[in-house]
Amino acid sequence: MNAWISLFNDYTFQTVALGSALLGLISGVLGSFAVLRKQSLLGDGISHSALPGVVMAFILLGSKNTETLLLGALISGLTATLFIVGIVRHTRIKFDSALALVMSVFFGLGLVLLTYVQKIPNSNQAGLSRFIFGQASTLLQRDIILMAVCGAVLLALVILFWKEFKLSTFDSDFAQSLDFSPKKLNLLLSFMIVLSIIIGLQTVGVILMSAMLIAPAVAARQWTNKLWGMVLLSAIFGVVSGIVGTAISSLVAKLPTGPVIVVCISVIVMVSVLFAPGRGILHRLYQRRKNRLLLKMEGGEPNVPTT
Amino acid sequence: MSPQLEIQLIAVIVAVTCALPGAFLVLRKMSMMSDSITHTILLGIVLAFFMTHDLSSPLLILGAALMGVVTVWLTELLGRTRLLAEDAAIGIVFPLLFSIAIILITRYAGSVHLDTDSVLLGELAFAPFDRMVVAGMDIGAKAIYTTGALFLINLAVIIIFFKELKVATFDPMLAAVLGFAPALVHYGLMTLVSLTAVSAFQAVGSILVVAFMIGPPVTAYLLTDDLKWMLILSGLIGATNGILGYQAAALLDVSIAGSMAVMTGIVFLLVFIFAPHRGLVSALRRRRNQKIQFAKMTLLFHLYNHEGSENEASEAGIDDIHTHLRWDEAFTKSILALLKKEDCIKFTDGVIKLTDQGRSNSLRNYEALFSE
Numbered sequence: 001m002n003a004w005i006s007l008f009n010d011y012t013f014q015t016v017a018l019g020s021a022l023l024g025l026i027s028g029v030l031g032s033f034a035v036l037r038k039q040s041l042l043g044d045g046i047s048h049s050a051l052p053g054v055v056m057a058f059i060l061l062g063s064k065n066t067e068t069l070l071l072g073a074l075i076s077g078l079t080a081t082l083f084i085v086g087i088v089r090h091t092r093i094k095f096d097s098a099l100a101l102v103m104s105v106f107f108g109l110g111l112v113l114l115t116y117v118q119k120i121p122n123s124n125q126a127g128l129s130r131f132i133f134g135q136a137s138t139l140l141q142r143d144i145i146l147m148a149v150c151g152a153v154l155l156a157l158v159i160l161f162w163k164e165f166k167l168s169t170f171d172s173d174f175a176q177s178l179d180f181s182p183k184k185l186n187l188l189l190s191f192m193i194v195l196s197i198i199i200g201l202q203t204v205g206v207i208l209m210s211a212m213l214i215a216p217a218v219a220a221r222q223w224t225n226k227l228w229g230m231v232l233l234s235a236i237f238g239v240v241s242g243i244v245g246t247a248i249s250s251l252v253a254k255l256p257t258g259p260v261i262v263v264c265i266s267v268i269v270m271v272s273v274l275f276a277p278g279r280g281i282l283h284r285l286y287q288r289r290k291n292r293l294l295l296k297m298e299g300g301e302p303n304v305p306t307t
Numbered sequence: 308m309s310p311q312l313e314i315q316l317i318a319v320i321v322a323v324t325c326a327l328p329g330a331f332l333v334l335r336k337m338s339m340m341s342d343s344i345t346h347t348i349l350l351g352i353v354l355a356f357f358m359t360h361d362l363s364s365p366l367l368i369l370g371a372a373l374m375g376v377v378t379v380w381l382t383e384l385l386g387r388t389r390l391l392a393e394d395a396a397i398g399i400v401f402p403l404l405f406s407i408a409i410i411l412i413t414r415y416a417g418s419v420h421l422d423t424d425s426v427l428l429g430e431l432a433f434a435p436f437d438r439m440v441v442a443g444m445d446i447g448a449k450a451i452y453t454t455g456a457l458f459l460i461n462l463a464v465i466i467i468f469f470k471e472l473k474v475a476t477f478d479p480m481l482a483a484v485l486g487f488a489p490a491l492v493h494y495g496l497m498t499l500v501s502l503t504a505v506s507a508f509q510a511v512g513s514i515l516v517v518a519f520m521i522g523p524p525v526t527a528y529l530l531t532d533d534l535k536w537m538l539i540l541s542g543l544i545g546a547t548n549g550i551l552g553y554q555a556a557a558l559l560d561v562s563i564a565g566s567m568a569v570m571t572g573i574v575f576l577l578v579f580i581f582a583p584h585r586g587l588v589s590a591l592r593r594r595r596n597q598k599i600q601f602a603k604m605t606l607l608f609h610l611y612n613h614e615g616s617e618n619e620a621s622e623a624g625i626d627d628i629h630t631h632l633r634w635d636e637a638f639t640k641s642i643l644a645l646l647k648k649e650d651c652i653k654f655t656d657g658v659i660k661l662t663d664q665g666r667s668n669s670l671r672n673y674e675a676l677f678s679e
């Protein structure tokens with residue numbers, strides 16, 4: 001118990017846990033929309049595509065500020081999204097193929113730029129690769145402030161456009177008939193999802209960011225059929241797994257924060273899929289058994305002549 | 308053989324080997340599964356390493372390939388519950404397995420050379436250092452033989468089971484009716500994909516395997532409608548990307564694998580823009596032609612409808628016909644000019660009149676549109 005108390009008084013832990021919790025909150029809320037629109041894997045694609053932007057920002061501006069690098073990531077993430085949308089609109093190539101192609105090509109470009117940077121003499125490019133794997137323990141107070149500001153803007157936008165997003169997510173034809181422009185709404189929502197992914201990059205890294213976007217939303221979906229309930233629950237799941245993951249990785253030696261957070265949120269998903277009332281697997285098995293017994297009692301033994 | 312030549316040879320073999328099963332992934336709408344598998348094979352390698360404690364053991368490759376198939380199985384198990392969408396299932400399974408792998412590595416294998424960088428990023432430039440020595444004779448880089456063997460396996464499987472793969476890809480129901488066991492074909496293909504990913508990621512890194520698996524087939528998909536041609540073109544495009552990518556990398560002194568992925572993107576972009584029939588340019592041109600064709604027909608119908616009626620002068624006046632059709636003025640002018648040139652209309656006293664040919668054209672269009 002003492003270990004826990006001293007842990008929560010620890011400054012570094014407070015910073016990292018706050019950052020992870022913020023990330024869980026933001027990705028939980030926006031992930032709900034991504035999952036409901038069947039764009040779950042966009043997170044995976046965007047986070048890979050952000051790499052060339054990070055390196056490019058470093059090359060052009062020579063700064064390793066989090067803000068600068070994230071701005072680069074944001075621009076290249078958005079460019080990738082536009083490419084994907086363009087390819088899907090103008091050819092018969094499906095969304096998943098376009099996504100896989102664009103993200104791997106962008107990542108390759110990032111690698112090319114990274115090897116190019118490494119040749120520049122005296123440059124302190126050492127920190128760039130933390131964006132690939134993420135390093136929550138390097139979070140600083142100013143990173144947290146940046147995350148909080150971006151998070152506040154994103155949440156405000158979600159609340160402001162709640163009815164539009166809800167409508168266009170569930171029935172975009174109806175939304176269009178009511179004169180909401182689905183194109184603009186899609187663009188705004190994609191932009192917001194990209195921004196939330198970019199914020200998460202330096203905490204959990206490129207590869208694990210997709211889980212942070214999908215898992216809380218999928219878990220929350222099992223417990224409720226209401227959008228606000230799902231978004232709220234998804235945010236709570238995100239925050240809880242962020243804090244618990246950080247705590248576990250601080251208490252046990254040599255445990256990387258990002259992967260532990262992902263394992264935590266995955267456990268929440270498993271529990272939800274198994275035990276959620278009404279939808280969960282156990283409930284369905286129970287229901288099936290009950291039905292079988294019911295039918296048996298009503299109908300009695302089968303009495304079909306066999307010969 | 309010089310190292311440069313060896314690297315290019317390996318690049319070409321890897322690219323072609325990846326492109327073959329990749330074509331089926333693209334057609335089966337499972338492209339993102341390649342991304343998933345390339346990440347989770349890390350867990351397979353780690354687990355196999357804990358069992359053998361030997362980094363060069365062939366069991367590592369086996370473990371990795373097995374983990375690829377397990378990934379597909381888990382994803383489909385989760386997807387079949389219908390509690391979450393297929394793509395969400397992919398997005399949950401692979402980060403979890405990958406996280407477990409990273410945790411295992413950082414916790415228990417810190418001292419061993421098994422770092423995530425080399426798995427994810429790979430480096431083709433080092434491939435020639437690993438020699439294949441048979442009976443004391445150096446017969447070339449090891450990677451040539453491992454990837455070459457896999458290339459032959461892929462080629463053989465695809466040629467032998469071409470019919471089965473084709474039917475199971477385009478019409479799984481028909482395949483099941485004909486007794487081809489689509490599930491068996493499916494998992495067979497997935498085993499092939501994960502074996503390919505394992506052998507390729509050592510050379511180019513796991514994320515770029517995705518570029519090699521998906522890039523060339525997607526490019527070929529824009530060029531042909533025939534499965535056989537798609538496979539052949541995928542192989543050719545993959546090989547071209549490999550060689551061009553290496554040359555560019557050598558010129559600029561940057562990551563070879565990354566440069567090949569960028570080349571894949573550039574070649575795709577060129578095909579995307581200029582491909583005959585399916586390219587951006589020809590699609591836009593086709594759309595423009597259709598628009599003009601449609602406008603011409605509409606204008607002829609409009610004239611035919613009002614021909615001889617009392618309001619003909621106002622409905623078919625040169626200066627205000629665009630308000631009746633609700634068209635742009637310049638657009639209307641250009642359509643009128645086109646029809647004039649085709650001798651379908653004539654202008655008399657500021658009113659547009661149909662010529663005989665215009666009238667018969669309009670009637671013919673009507674017949675074509677509305678008769679059975």
